[in-house]
Amino acid sequence: MRDYLVCIIGIAIVGLACFLEVEGVFLYSGYTFVKALGLLLAVVFSASGISFVRKHKLAPGLAALLLSVVLLVSGWMLGTLATTPRKRFYLLAEGIRPNDTIDSVKAKLSGYNSWSQREGYISFNFASGPGTTDVIVVQYDPKTSKILSSALSLD
Secondary structure, eight states: OGGGHHHHHHHHHHHHHHHHHHTTHHHHHOHHHHHHHHHHHHHHHHHHHHHHHHTTOHHHHHHHHHHHHHHHHHHHHGGGOOOSHHHHHHHHHHTOOTTOBHHHHHHHTTTSEEEOSSTTEEEEEEEEETTEEEEEEEEEOTTTOBEEEEEEEOO
């Protein structure tokens, strides 16, 4: 049973990471942190798996190696997957770049509420719950319609 403790811990880590992703925690901590942690955990589980295989404990060794691959792939891919509607808004907002056109931004974010308080600025919001609203403010040049900057505020 002790041999499988590493696998149980790995499964618990994957489950916790999925829960934290669904709850939007990584939107605040950043996905660079997730990548680094996924890489670190993959190395630890790979080392454990190799150690088990060397001791002729193939089942827990292969399970630990499989978990290391899952952790590595999850860590690197999690930042690009729209796992929740809020994350979809986040990914769309993060995809706005200077020199994009305001029309392309409006097309991307057409499903969200928008308003303009003054010329050269437009805002979009996403309400993910009562009293929780994420907002992106886009500054653009009214003459050329090119994006100058954008700022995302997560509530």
